[in-house]
Amino acid sequence: MAKIKSKTNGTKKEVIVDAATRLFREKGFKAASMRDLAEAVGVEAASLYNHIQSKEELLQEICFKVANAFNQKCDEIEASGIANIRKVEAILRFHIQQMFNHYEMVIVADREWRHLSDPYLSNYHNQRRAYRKRIAGIIEEGIANKEIKDVDAPTVVLIMLHAVNGIESWHRSKEKISPKQLEENMVLIMIEGLKA
Amino acid sequence: MAKIKSKTNGTKKEVIVDAATRLFREKGFKAASMRDLAEAVGVEAASLYNHIQSKEELLQEICFKVANAFNQKCDEIEASGIANIRKVEAILRFHIQQMFNHYEMVIVADREWRHLSDPYLSNYHNQRRAYRKRIAGIIEEGIANKEIKDVDAPTVVLIMLHAVNGIESWHRSKEKISPKQLEENMVLIMIEGLKA
DNA sequence: AATATACAAACGAACAGCTGTTAGTTGCAT
DNA sequence: ATGCAACTAACAGCTGTTCGTTTGTATATT
Numbered sequence: 001m002a003k004i005k006s007k008t009n010g011t012k013k014e015v016i017v018d019a020a021t022r023l024f025r026e027k028g029f030k031a032a033s034m035r036d037l038a039e040a041v042g043v044e045a046a047s048l049y050n051h052i053q054s055k056e057e058l059l060q061e062i063c064f065k066v067a068n069a070f071n072q073k074c075d076e077i078e079a080s081g082i083a084n085i086r087k088v089e090a091i092l093r094f095h096i097q098q099m100f101n102h103y104e105m106v107i108v109a110d111r112e113w114r115h116l117s118d119p120y121l122s123n124y125h126n127q128r129r130a131y132r133k134r135i136a137g138i139i140e141e142g143i144a145n146k147e148i149k150d151v152d153a154p155t156v157v158l159i160m161l162h163a164v165n166g167i168e169s170w171h172r173s174k175e176k177i178s179p180k181q182l183e184e185n186m187v188l189i190m191i192e193g194l195k196a
Numbered sequence: 197m198a199k200i201k202s203k204t205n206g207t208k209k210e211v212i213v214d215a216a217t218r219l220f221r222e223k224g225f226k227a228a229s230m231r232d233l234a235e236a237v238g239v240e241a242a243s244l245y246n247h248i249q250s251k252e253e254l255l256q257e258i259c260f261k262v263a264n265a266f267n268q269k270c271d272e273i274e275a276s277g278i279a280n281i282r283k284v285e286a287i288l289r290f291h292i293q294q295m296f297n298h299y300e301m302v303i304v305a306d307r308e309w310r311h312l313s314d315p316y317l318s319n320y321h322n323q324r325r326a327y328r329k330r331i332a333g334i335i336e337e338g339i340a341n342k343e344i345k346d347v348d349a350p351t352v353v354l355i356m357l358h359a360v361n362g363i364e365s366w367h368r369s370k371e372k373i374s375p376k377q378l379e380e381n382m383v384l385i386m387i388e389g390l391k392a
Numbered sequence: 393a394a395t396a397t398a399c400a401a402a403c404g405a406a407c408a409g410c411t412g413t414t415a416g417t418t419g420c421a422t
Numbered sequence: 423a424t425g426c427a428a429c430t431a432a433c434a435g436c437t438g439t440t441c442g443t444t445t446g447t448a449t450a451t452t
Contacts, residue, residue: 012401030226031311034438043402046439050401055438111307115227132365152373155381158362165361166354169328177348185351193389208427230412242413243428251412395452402445410437418429 013051016041020058025104029059029112059112060120066109067127069098074134084142089191091135092160096183099167107168132157149196160190209247212237216254221300225255225308255308256316262305263323265294270330280338285387287331288356292379295363303364328353345392356386 019040023032034055038045052058077090098106113124135157142148163186170176177185215236219228230251234241248254273286294302309320331353338344359382366372373381 028224028226028310030224033436035436044404046404046441047402049439114224149384151385152377152381154369155362155373155378156385158365159359159382159385162362163355163359166351166358169354173350175350177351181348182351185348186355188345189347189352189355189386189389193385229410231410239427240429242415242430245413246427393452395450397450398448400446400448403443405441405443407440408437411435412433414433415431416429417431418427420425420427422424422426 011051016048016051017058017061021062021104021108024059024062024108024112029108029115056115056117056120059108059116062105063109063113063116063120063124066098066102066105067124067131070094070131071127074131078134078138083147084138084145085147085191085195087138088135088142088148088156088160088194089187091138092164092187092190093183095161095164096167096186099164100179103168103171107165110165132161135160146196148194151194156194163190207247212244212247213254213257217258217300217304220255220258220304220308225304225311252311252313252316255304255312258301259305259309259312259316259320262294262298262301263320263327266290266327267323270327274330274334279343280334280341281343281387281391283334284331284338284344284352284356284390285383287334288360288383288386289379291357291360292363292382295360296375299364299367303361306361328357331356342392344390347390352390359386 016037020032020037023037023040027036034048035045038048041048073094074091077087077094080087080090082090113128114121116124132154136153139148139153139156143150143153167182170182212233216228216233219233219236222228223232230244231241234244237244269290270287273283273290276283276286278286309324310317312320328350332349335344335349335352339346339349363378366378
C-alpha cells in the first residue's frame with residue numbers, strides 16, 4: 001500500500017492543483033512559473049513532476065472540473081419539470097454559488113482556457129459553445145411560452161454568464177454585502193427584468 | 197530594408213500599439229512576445245525599440261487610453277442634467293459602443309492591467325475603483341429619488357460592467373444580430389429591470 | 393525485534409529554448 | 423552629410439522539463 005496521501009486530505013496532486021488554481025488566478029497561467037508553484041507547495045520544481053505530467057495538465061484539470069460541474073447541474077435543471085424562467089433562474093443561481101464557493105477555479109477556467117493546446121482546446125471550446133446554446137434554447141422556449149419577454153436569447157446568455165464574473169471583485173472588496181443578499185440582488189435585477 | 201509604413205495620419209508608434217493591442221488580446225500580454233509583435237509589424241524585434249521604451253509601455257498606453265475615454269465620457273454624462281436612470285443608461289450605452297468600436301483595446305485593458313508595474317499599477321487600480329464608486333453614486337441617487345428600484349448599487353455596477361464584456365463573444369460569433377439590436381436588447385434587459 | 397526490500401517522492405544539476413532588451417552597425421531619404 | 427530607423431549579434435535571465443541519485447518509510451522476511 002503506497003502512501004500517496006498528504007497530511008490532511010486528498011492526494012498530493014490535489015494539493016498541487018489547488019495551489020496552481022490560486023497561483024493561476026492571481027498571476028495568470030503564463031506568468032505563473034513552475035518554480036513559483038513549487039515554492040507555494042513547499043518543494044523543488046522538479047519534484048512536482050513526480051505527481052503531474054505537465055504544467056498544462058494542471059490547467060486541463062481546472063478547466064474540465066469547472067465545465068463538468070456546470071454541465072452536470074444543467075442536466076439536472078433541464079430534467080426537472082419546472083418552468084423555463086425558473087430554469088434560467090436556477091442556472092443563474094448555480095453560477096453565482098459557484099463563484100462564491102470556488103471562484104478561483106471558475107475564474108481561471110474562464111480566463112485561461114485559451115492556453116490549452118489542441119485536443120483539449122477545441123474540446124473545451126465546443127463544450128462552451130454547446131453550453132451557451134443550451135441555455136439560449138431554454139430561454140427561447142420560455143419566450144415561446146410567453147413566460148419571458150421577447151428578447152434576443154443569446155444576448156441574455158452573454159449578459160448572465162459574464163455578469164456573474166463580477167463576483168470576483170466582490171471577493172476583494174471591503175464592504176461586502178452577504179452572499180445571500182448579493183445572490184438575491186443579482187436574481188432580482190437579471191430575472192425580474194426578463195419576465196414577460 | 198523593411199520599413200514601418202505609417203498610415204496617413206499616425207505615427208509608427210501608433211502602428212506598433214495597434215498591433216500590440218491585437219496581439220495582447222488574442223494571446224494575452226505575457227504570452228505575446230516582442231518577436232511576435234515585430235513579425236506582426238513587419239520588422240525585427242530590436243527595431244521596435246527605436247519607437248517604444250519597453251513592452252510594458254505598450255500596455256500602459258492601452259490601459260490608460262481606455263481609462264481616459266471612460267472617465268471623460270463619465271464627466272460629460274454626470275455634467276448633463278438628465279435623470280439618474282438616464283445617466284446610468286447613457287454610461288451603459290457608451291460601454292456597449294466602446295465594445296463595438298474598440299473592443300480589443302477595452303478587453304486588453306480589462307484583462308491585462310494586472311501586468312502593469314507599480315506606479316502605473318496602483319494608479320490604474322485606483323482609477324478603476326473610483327470609476328465604479330462614481331457610477332454606484334449615480335445609482336444610489338436614483339434610488340433615493342425613487343427613479344430606480346431599491347437594489348444594492350455596487351452589485352448593479354458589477355453586473356453592468358461585466359455584462360458588456362460578453363460582446364467579445366458576439367464579435368466572434370457567426371449569427372450576429374446587428375450592433376444596434378444588441379445594444380437595445382442589453383439596455384432593455386438591464387435598464388428596464390432597474391426602473392422603480 | 394531486527395533486518396532487508398521496495399518504492400514513492402524529494403533533490404541538485406542541467407538542458408535547450410525562449411524572454412525582453414542593449415550595443416554597435418548599416419542603409420536610405422533628406 | 424546628417425540622422426532616423428532598420429539591421430545582426432549578443433546578453434543575462436527565466437522557462438518547462440528531464441536526468442540520475444538520494445532519502446524516507448511502509449511492508450516482508452528473517
